[in-house]
Amino acid sequence: MEGPSSTGVSNRKLAMWTFIGSECMLFGTLIATYLIYRGRNVVGPYPDELLNIPFITVTTFVLLMSSLMMVLALAAIERNDLKKTKIWLFMTALFGLIFLGGQYYEFNHFVHEGLPLSRNLFSSTFFVLTGTHGGHVAGGVIWLGTLFVRATQGKLDATHAETVEIAGLYWHFVDVIWIVLFTLIYLLV
Amino acid sequence: MTASEHALDNGDAGVHEGLYAGGIWSWVTTVDHKRIGILYFLTSLVFLLVAGVEGQLLRLQLARPENRFLDPDLYNQLFTMHGTTMVFFAGMPLIVAFFNFVVPLQIGARDVAFPRLNALSYWLFLFAGLFLYSSVPLRAMPDGGWFAYMPLTSSEYSPGLGMDFYVLSLLLAGIGTIAGGVNFFVTILNMRAPGMRFMRLPLFTWMALIVSVLILLAFPPFTVGLVFMMFDRSFGTHFFDAAAGADPVLWQHLFWVFGHPEVYILILPAFGVVSDVIPAFSRKSLFGYPVVVFSGILIAFLGFGVWVHHMFSVGLGPVVNAVFGGATMLIAIPTGIKIFNWIATMWGGQIRFNTPMLFAIGLVGSFTIGGLSGVMHASPPADLQQTDTYFVVAHFHYVLIGGTVFGLFSGLYYWFPKATGRMLSEALGKAHFWLTFIAFNVTFFPMHFSGLLGMPRRTFTYAEGLGLDVFNLISTIGAFMFTFAFIPLFLNLWRAWRKGEPAGANPWDAPTLEWTVSSPPPHYNFAVIPTVDRRDPLWHPHIEVGLGWAGEVEPGGVSPRVQPKEPPEPVHMPDPSYWPLVMGIGMLVMTAGALGSLGVVLLGLAVTMLGLFGWAFEPSESGAH
Numbered sequence: 001m002e003g004p005s006s007t008g009v010s011n012r013k014l015a016m017w018t019f020i021g022s023e024c025m026l027f028g029t030l031i032a033t034y035l036i037y038r039g040r041n042v043v044g045p046y047p048d049e050l051l052n053i054p055f056i057t058v059t060t061f062v063l064l065m066s067s068l069m070m071v072l073a074l075a076a077i078e079r080n081d082l083k084k085t086k087i088w089l090f091m092t093a094l095f096g097l098i099f100l101g102g103q104y105y106e107f108n109h110f111v112h113e114g115l116p117l118s119r120n121l122f123s124s125t126f127f128v129l130t131g132t133h134g135g136h137v138a139g140g141v142i143w144l145g146t147l148f149v150r151a152t153q154g155k156l157d158a159t160h161a162e163t164v165e166i167a168g169l170y171w172h173f174v175d176v177i178w179i180v181l182f183t184l185i186y187l188l189v
Numbered sequence: 190m191t192a193s194e195h196a197l198d199n200g201d202a203g204v205h206e207g208l209y210a211g212g213i214w215s216w217v218t219t220v221d222h223k224r225i226g227i228l229y230f231l232t233s234l235v236f237l238l239v240a241g242v243e244g245q246l247l248r249l250q251l252a253r254p255e256n257r258f259l260d261p262d263l264y265n266q267l268f269t270m271h272g273t274t275m276v277f278f279a280g281m282p283l284i285v286a287f288f289n290f291v292v293p294l295q296i297g298a299r300d301v302a303f304p305r306l307n308a309l310s311y312w313l314f315l316f317a318g319l320f321l322y323s324s325v326p327l328r329a330m331p332d333g334g335w336f337a338y339m340p341l342t343s344s345e346y347s348p349g350l351g352m353d354f355y356v357l358s359l360l361l362a363g364i365g366t367i368a369g370g371v372n373f374f375v376t377i378l379n380m381r382a383p384g385m386r387f388m389r390l391p392l393f394t395w396m397a398l399i400v401s402v403l404i405l406l407a408f409p410p411f412t413v414g415l416v417f418m419m420f421d422r423s424f425g426t427h428f429f430d431a432a433a434g435a436d437p438v439l440w441q442h443l444f445w446v447f448g449h450p451e452v453y454i455l456i457l458p459a460f461g462v463v464s465d466v467i468p469a470f471s472r473k474s475l476f477g478y479p480v481v482v483f484s485g486i487l488i489a490f491l492g493f494g495v496w497v498h499h500m501f502s503v504g505l506g507p508v509v510n511a512v513f514g515g516a517t518m519l520i521a522i523p524t525g526i527k528i529f530n531w532i533a534t535m536w537g538g539q540i541r542f543n544t545p546m547l548f549a550i551g552l553v554g555s556f557t558i559g560g561l562s563g564v565m566h567a568s569p570p571a572d573l574q575q576t577d578t579y580f581v582v583a584h585f586h587y588v589l590i591g592g593t594v595f596g597l598f599s600g601l602y603y604w605f606p607k608a609t610g611r612m613l614s615e616a617l618g619k620a621h622f623w624l625t626f627i628a629f630n631v632t633f634f635p636m637h638f639s640g641l642l643g644m645p646r647r648t649f650t651y652a653e654g655l656g657l658d659v660f661n662l663i664s665t666i667g668a669f670m671f672t673f674a675f676i677p678l679f680l681n682l683w684r685a686w687r688k689g690e691p692a693g694a695n696p697w698d699a700p701t702l703e704w705t706v707s708s709p710p711p712h713y714n715f716a717v718i719p720t721v722d723r724r725d726p727l728w729h730p731h732i733e734v735g736l737g738w739a740g741e742v743e744p745g746g747v748s749p750r751v752q753p754k755e756p757p758e759p760v761h762m763p764d765p766s767y768w769p770l771v772m773g774i775g776m777l778v779m780t781a782g783a784l785g786s787l788g789v790v791l792l793g794l795a796v797t798m799l800g801l802f803g804w805a806f807e808p809s810e811s812g813a814h
Contacts, residue, residue, distance in 0.1 A: 005379045005380075006378065006379050006380065006381040006385075007378055007379050009379070011302040011303070011375050011379050011380075014302075014375045014378060014379055015302065015303065015371050015372075015375045018370075018371045018374050018375060018405060019371055021405060021406075022367060022370070022371070022405040022406065022408075022409055023409070025405075025406050025407075025409035025410060026409035026410075026412065026413060028409075028410075029409060029410040029413040029414075029443065030413055033413070033417070033428070033439065036436070036439070037434070037435060040434035040435070041433075041434055042432075042433060042434045043433075117420075117424055117425070117426060118424060118425030118426055118427070120427065120433060120434075121427050121428075121433050121434050121435055123426070124420065124426035124427050124428055124433075124435075125428070127426075128416065128417070128420060128426070128428075132416075146802075146805070
């Protein structure tokens with residue numbers, strides 16, 4: 001029951017923008033907490049001993065490239081080029097997975113270096129903040145993967161361009177959040 | 190004009206057909222905003238009663254000094270459950286019940302933007318409430334107060350499952366609330382009938398829009414705070430652990446940066462009800478409509494900049510306290526504007542003192558008292574004397590009962606005929622109003638005195654001879670009267686449901702769109718989506734030609750105000766769906782598993798994903814109705 005839209009934007013797209021607005025408060029709170037507690041650890045290991053900036057720069061690059069793939073997927077489905085749509089959706093999800101793999105490796109590495117979740121303030125704020133972001137990436141990967149499967153089943157065509165667009169809105173938002181996190185956690189260490 | 194004459198209008202649908210037809214399964218799978226509204230209403234009424242009984246037990250304990258009716262431990266659990274239930278499982282869902290039933294009808298829509306998401310919000314509210322109360326048979330009720338200050342609520346000082354029930358149930362409820370915020374924001378922005386511009390929206394819908402924004406911006410910080418608390422309690426993190434370099438006051442900031450907007454989430458809808466009821470019963474359009482709208486927006490905006498007034502005694506410093514005290518006092522301005530606009534609306538109007546109007550006027554008076562004591566403790570030096578005393582308890586019960594509850598009662602009497610097609614008894618309604626009004630003041634007015642005499646809240650008893658005995662006894666007597674005051678309400682609801690007079694489409698000669706459809710409204714609400722050309726669309730055509738108000742002319746007629754009996758074209762409505770319920774059950778299982786079983790969490794996750802995919806791939810509508 002898609003009624004007439006008073007604003008000219010569809011309900012679903014408006015809902016995604018609204019949700020993103022609410023998510024800004026969620027990440028804003030997490031980021032503020034991280035910043036307030038920065039440098040207040042009473043026991044190590046400390047962030048500058050652990051954070052591997054070159055490694056995360058690579059996974060950050062991968063995540064940013066996935067946003068490019070997302071744009072290409074949307075452009076393809078808007079042209080009704082279903083073959084390219086499939087390819088780019090797959091690549092977006094795959095790059096998201098690679099990013100998650102990097103995060104898994106990083107978390108594991110930290111734990112082995114003596115920083116389990118309950119170690120200190122840095123471990124608490126770092127794992128919960130980046131873990132929340134990772135959870136969002138994982139949700140996006142499932143969403144994009146589902147779209148990819150639908151596309152291979154031939155159930156996704158140009159009439160679903162907006163569905164891909166909305167998934168893209170979410171994906172780009174999650175990317176933008178990562179840029180903020182990368183800057184505040186890694187570059188400002 | 191009596192209600193039975195109105196039955197001649199097109200609004201003569203019977204109570205037990207249409208909206209209320211069908212068995213349990215049709216209610217379980219419903220995505221109709223009206224039915225979901227009724228489910229919200231009935232469920233939150235039960236929670237209201239339970240929390241009321243808890244409050245009653247607290248008053249019983251405080252009836253006399255050195256009482257041993259409740260032990261301190263149980264007392265702590267009861268005041269925590271009373272506050273938490275009233276705010277999250279009675280007050281807010283009761284408001285959402287009205288959003289659900291009224292908002293689509295007021296904007297000329299056939300449903301909300303996302304009917305299945307709406308159903309999910311309801312299930313999450315119900316399940317979160319049941320989950321919280323499952324702590325009762327387990328004898329593990331939370332006992333840290335509804336604002337659950339750290340470090341009192343850490344696993345060190347609150348061992349056991351009590352606060353885990355609090356954290357997890359509010360996380361679950363919060364997801365449903367945020368989903369509801371998205372839903373109503375999009376609905377009001379996007380599903381208005383042609384010509385229903387923003388400055389023509391009925392005030393109740395305006396306040397629903399503002400409250401949706403408040404929910405969307407205020408709940409995430411609370412969610413994050415709850416997640417921190419859960420991690421501290423369950424996984425040994427240090428978000429509120431001073432020994433690890435953290436600051437426990439962070440919890441207070443996160444809680445109140447949500448908690449103060451929450452206060453406006455609870456009161457603005459009541460203001461919206463009153464802003465619709467007072468004009469209808471004064472037969473006069475709302476005085477200064479744009480000013481009332483913008484003062485609502487201003488209250489919401491300022492509401493995000495005053496949270497520290499809950500924390501004056503923390504000692505954040507004179508500058509911080511002064512700034513937040515000043516900002517708090519500013520809120521009195523838009524609130525006062527609303528009060529004067531309601532009075533000016535009544536001024537010179539043809540006032541009818543029906544029950545909705547009595548509760549509306551009751552709000553104007555009682556809320557003003559609560560607002561004034563609010564301005565008193567907006568001043569940090571005064572607050573340092575009053576904080577954590579019964580003076581504050583008196584204050585927030587005046588705004589929450591004298592404001593929110595009176596507003597919601599007003600809305601209940603106002604829209605009950607629309608929801609059921611039956612009129613409530615005026616005699617019983619007036620008895621309910623006067624009993625409630627008197628009992629409420631007898632209960633809470635003496636608390637101003639016991640508070641100023643220094644009686645602390647959340648303390649299970651007090652010593653004899655401090656001058657507190659009489660005030661407490663009066664409060665307890667008032668509380669019993671308050672419980673008694675619910676009898677005429679339930680008698681009235683039961684009686685009206687059984688054999689109330691038919692209401693007709695517009696029993697109150699009210700001016701807004703919900704009164705153009707039959708009572709109860711058909712499944713599709715509007716056979717023809719109306720076109721709106723002015724504010725108060727049911728009044729002005731007649732005022733222009735000098736005929737008085739709508740309803741006095743053309744019984745059963747076909748003027749543009751009256752809906753045809755049958756839709757001229759097929760109407761597409763969303764199909765019922767059980768997937769929201771499946772998803773809700775999955776999320777409940779996850780929540781329960783979070784008490785200590787990873788396996789159960791994963792099982793819940795699987796069910797949630799099943800519900801999500803079933804939902805995503807279900808065609809949302811089939812044929813026309």
